[in-house]
Amino acid sequence: MSAKLRANITAVGHFLPDYVLTNAELETMVDTNDEWIQTRTGIKERRILKDPDKATSFMATQVAKEILETKGIDGSEIDAIIIATVTPDYLFPSTAALVQREINATNAYGYDVSAACSGFVFALSTGASLIESGRHKKVLVIGADKMSSIVDYTDRATCIIFGDGAAGVLLEPTTDDVGIIDFIQRTDGVDGELLCQKGGGSKNPASIQTVQNKDHFLRQEGRVVFKKATESMADVSIEILKRNNLTNEDVDWFVPHQANNRIITATANRMGVDIDKVMINIEKYGNTTAGTIPLCLYDWQPKLKKGDNVILASFGGGFTWGAIYIKWGI
Numbered sequence: 001m002s003a004k005l006r007a008n009i010t011a012v013g014h015f016l017p018d019y020v021l022t023n024a025e026l027e028t029m030v031d032t033n034d035e036w037i038q039t040r041t042g043i044k045e046r047r048i049l050k051d052p053d054k055a056t057s058f059m060a061t062q063v064a065k066e067i068l069e070t071k072g073i074d075g076s077e078i079d080a081i082i083i084a085t086v087t088p089d090y091l092f093p094s095t096a097a098l099v100q101r102e103i104n105a106t107n108a109y110g111y112d113v114s115a116a117c118s119g120f121v122f123a124l125s126t127g128a129s130l131i132e133s134g135r136h137k138k139v140l141v142i143g144a145d146k147m148s149s150i151v152d153y154t155d156r157a158t159c160i161i162f163g164d165g166a167a168g169v170l171l172e173p174t175t176d177d178v179g180i181i182d183f184i185q186r187t188d189g190v191d192g193e194l195l196c197q198k199g200g201g202s203k204n205p206a207s208i209q210t211v212q213n214k215d216h217f218l219r220q221e222g223r224v225v226f227k228k229a230t231e232s233m234a235d236v237s238i239e240i241l242k243r244n245n246l247t248n249e250d251v252d253w254f255v256p257h258q259a260n261n262r263i264i265t266a267t268a269n270r271m272g273v274d275i276d277k278v279m280i281n282i283e284k285y286g287n288t289t290a291g292t293i294p295l296c297l298y299d300w301q302p303k304l305k306k307g308d309n310v311i312l313a314s315f316g317g318g319f320t321w322g323a324i325y326i327k328w329g330i
């Protein structure tokens with residue numbers, strides 16, 4: 001019997017805009033303060049893509065180019081491009097199509113995945129399945145969000161949280177005992193409107209009214225989302241450990257979505273994972289939505305070792321949540 005074909009992460013790339021929006025600058029914009037933001041969220045600063053001519057596809061393209069350069073391969077070798085985002089350049093064409101054009105991925109098809117903060121986790125499992133099918137040899141999976149394009153910088157409940165950024169991975173097949181081993185994903189639309197951008201879609205197409213109502217900005221019921229995120233991320237992470245006969249001690253790295261440091265630590269505590277095994281960079285970048293998890297993988301690359309047990313976990317709008325078990329393979 002031939003060994004099982006798995007998807008292995010063989011390169012990681014990233015892009016962060018240069019502009020740093022500090023808590024001190026936010027204090028000049030809304031009624032908030034550095035102490036509140038740091039104790040309630042863990043965030044010190046976030047990056048903002050200031051150039052009005054540049055959007056999410058620009059950031060995703062830089063990620064793709066870094067990956068191609070790292071691997072020394074040409075865009076024409078890519079089979080598929082999956083971009084997780086809730087801030088696409090356009091409703092259509094997809095961000096993936098724009099990236100395909102920029103990197104000359106002449107043999108690739110692609111599409112966007114809309115699962116908010118779970119976007120990267122959902123896109124990664126999709127990419128892994130394409131590799132496991134045996135039909136694809138090189139799949140790019142990128143999480144990219146220009147959150148500043150949908151954040152209301154007069155709303156202190158949301159503007160302190162989000163930042164812009166992108167990162168992603170290249171997936172390639174392997175028959176070694178590494179790669180993406182398992183995933184669990186959930187969607188529950190019952191409370192979808194509690195974390196939502198109401199304007200600009202087919203229900204509330206752009207009009208003078210939607211602009212006056214500020215419907216093109218995201219809104220969230222923070223407390224409800226907080227509670228649900230803490231419960232759901234822990235539940236699904238514990239479930240994936242059990243299903244793969246792993247204990248908390250077996251986890252080398254836990255990679256949670258970076259929405260709030262209190263959610264991250266509560267989840268790690270419920271899993272029984274030591275905090276020094278948890279990737280946390282929220283203080284530098286805030287919540288970059290689909291970007292947070294691959295940005296952690298990028299930052300921790302020098303510490304990751306072949307064979308490490310890595311658990312990714314996310315929670316976001318939809319609601320959507322999920323966990324992925326990876327045996328690190330580079």
Ligand code: UT7
Nearest residue numbers: 032033036040117156157160222223225226229259260316
């Ligand atoms: O990534 C997708 C998923 N998203 C999340 O997971 C986010 C989940 N939610 C959260 O992270 C938190 O709910 C927030 C960070 C958004 C808010 O923190 P909180 O501890 O839940 O605060 P709260 O909304 O309960 O507000 C507490 C107080 C309120 O004042 P009163 O009513 O107690 O007088 C707010 O008006 O803090 C006030 N407040 C602020 N004060 C200073 C809210 N925002 C701010 C602010 N600065 N920026």
